[in-house]
Amino acid sequence: MNTYLRPALLMLLLFTLLCGAAYPLAVTGLGQLLFAHQAQGSLIERQGRIIGSELLGQNFSAAKYFHGRPSAAGTEGYDASASGASNLGPSSAKLRQSIEARLATLKAENPGQLVPAELLTASASGLDPDISPQAAQFQIPRVASARGLDAQRLQQLIDQHTQGRWLGFIGEPRVNVLQLNLALDAL
C-alpha cells in the first residue's frame, strides 16, 4: 500500500504548493507588474474616492443619467459582492409581470419609442456595465430635457463612448453606462 500512499500524498502536497501557492503568486506578480490597473479591478477614482469599477455597472435612476439594465444582483440590484441573475424561465409568470412593469415605466419615461429588449431583461451577472447604442439613443430625449442639453450633443457623446465589435465581428457593439454618465457630468 505504501507504494501508492506515499506518492499520492506527496504529489498532492507538492502540487498544492506549486499550483495553489507558487502559481497564483506568480500570476499576481506578473499582473501587478504588467497590468496593475486591471489587476486591481479597474477601479475609477474621483477626488481621492473610489466611485466604482470600469467593468461593473451601477444603479442609475435619476432622469439626468443614462440607465443600465435591470439587475438581479443583491436585493437592490448591482450588488458587486452578490452577482447573479433572476434565473426565471421563459414561461415564468413572475418574469412576465416584471417585464410588464418595466415596460410601463420605460414607456412613461421615454414616450413614443420602441423599447430595446435589454432594458426589459435582467443581465446574467446583475453587473452588466453595458447597454447597446440603441438603448442609449432611446434615452436621449429624457436625459436631454433633464439636463437642458442638445440631443445632438448627447448623440455625439454616445458615439464617442460606443465600443464596436472586436475585429469588426466578435461580440456586440456596446456603451459603458458608467463611463457615459461620467462624461456627461464632466460636460
Next chain:
Amino acid sequence: MTANGWLQILFYCLLLLLSVRPLGAYLHRLFTGERVMLMPALGGLERVFYRLSGVDARSEQTWQQYALAMLLFNLLGFALLYLLLRTQAWLPLNPQQLPNLSADLAFNTAMSFTTNTNWQSYSGEQALSYLSQMAGLTVQNFLSAATGIALAFALIRGFARKSTQQLGNAWVDVTRLTLYLLLPACLLFACLLIWQGVPQNFSAYTQASTLEAAQQLIAQGPIASQEAIKMLGTNGGGFLNANSAHPFENPTPLSNLLQMLSIFVIGAALTDVFGRAVNNRWQGHAILGAMLVLFIAGVAITYWAESAAPNALSGFDGVQGPGNLEGKETRFGIAASALFAVITTAASCGAVNAMHDSFTALGGAIPLFNIQLGEVIIGGVGAGFYGMMLYALIAIFMAGLMVGRTPEYIGKKIEVREVKLATLAVLAAPLAILLFTAIACVLPAGLTGLNNAGPHGFTEILYAYASAAGNNGSAFAGLSANSVFYNSTLGIAMLIGRFAIIVPMLAIAGSLAAKKQIPVSAGTLPTDGGLFVALLVAVVLVFGGLTFLPSLVLGPLAEHFAMLAGTQF
C-alpha cells in the same frame, strides 16, 4: 439569427480546427515521453517531484495499479479540500472573515472539484476565502484535469500497444501534464485575462461610493489565476457567483473568445493524439468529425431558439430586440451566449456566460441533452475522449452484429468483456440522473428548492442531476441546491458519474493492451471514414434519445408547447 452571429460561430470553429494538429503534436510528445521544449527549464522540478514522492519514472503500471493510483490520489485530494473548506475561518487569506462551510456543503464542494464537476452550491464571493479558492479549488482544478487527460492517455495506450499489461505510469502522466502543459498554458492565459480586465489581487473587497451616492462593495481576489485553469481544465467553477458572465471573470468579447477556445482545445487535440498513437491520423479525425457534427447541430438549434423561439418578451407590444436577452450580457449578445452554452455543455466544463435557466425551452434543452449524452462532443479534458471511445466500442459492436462478425477496432478484437464494460460505463450516469431526479420530484426536500413552477421546475431538477452525474457543473441556477438533501444526493451523483466510468474504462484499456494486433481484412469495418462517423453519431443520438426522450418531453418540450399555447406558470 444574423450573418454576423454565424460569422462568429464559424470563426470559432476555424480557430479550433487550426489548433488541433499543433497541439496534438505537442500532446503526443508528452504521451510518448519524448523531450519537449520546456524540459530544460522544468525537468529539474519534475525529477524533484519523483524523488520526493518515491516514484520510479521508468516503471509502468497495469490497469489495476493505474486505477488504484488515480483513485487514491483523488481520495486524498478530496480529503484535503474538505478539511480546508471546514477550517477556512481560522486560516489566513480570508479578508472578508467568511465562516467555515457546513459539512454537507463542504462534502458537495470537495466532491465537485475532485471529480472535475465544479457544481457550485455556494456563491463564490460570499462563501469562500482566497485561501480556499487558490490552495483548494485551483489545485483540484489542475489535478482533476491532469487526471482526466492521463486516463485518456492510458486508454490510447490500450489501443496502441499489443500483448502487454502495461498502460504507463499514472504519476508520470499527471506530473508531466501539469508541468509541461497546464501550468505554463495557464500562466500565459491568466496574464492575457488580466490584460483584458480580470482582477488578480489579495485586497479586501473594495467599498465604492457610486455616482448616485449609493454604496457598492466590489468583490476582489486572485481571480485570473483560477479563471485560466477553470477554462483550460474544463472545470468551470467560477471564482464569483455569476461565473463567466461576470465582467470580472470575462470582461470583453475577446476574453470570451479565448475562454470558449480554451474549453475545447485540449479535448479536440486528444483525438489527434489518438490518431498519431495508432499510426493513422484519420482514426482520430473520424472521432473528431463525429463530435463536430453533433456540435454544429447543437449550436444551430440553440442559436435559432434564443433568437426566435417564444420567450418571456413574446407578445409585448412596442419592444425591439434580437431575441431572448433575459440572463444574457450585452457584450456577448445572443450568438456568443448560445455558442458558449453549447460548448460548455458539450465539454464537461460548466462555466457559463449566460444563465441557462432563462434560456428558451428549446434553447435550454440542447445544453441539457449535451450533458445527458455524457459530454462526448469534444468533452471534458480526457473524459470526453474516453467517453466517446466507449460509444465507439458500442458502435463497432452493433456494426459487427449486423454482419455477424466478431467486431474489431484499430486491430483489436472487441469481445464480450469490452462490450459489457463499455455498456456498464455508459449506463452508470443515466441511471444516477434519472433515479435521483425521480426521487427529488416526489420528496418535499427536493421540491422546496425550486425557483420556477411547471415543466420548467422539473427541468431545473433534471438539469441538476444531469450536470452532477455528467461532471458538468453548469446549472439551471434558480434551483436552491444548498440544502442537505441536494448537497448529498448531487455529491453522490458526481461520484458515480466520474468513477463508475473511469474504472470500467481502465479495465477496457487493460484488456485491449493485452490483446494481439490482428491484420486488417476484407471484413474489417473501416473506422477512419464517413461511414463510421455516421454510425457513431447515430449510436450516440439513439442511445441518448432512447434514454432521455421521456424526461425531455416532460420538461423542455412540454414547456415549449405550453408557451406556444400562451400558458404561464
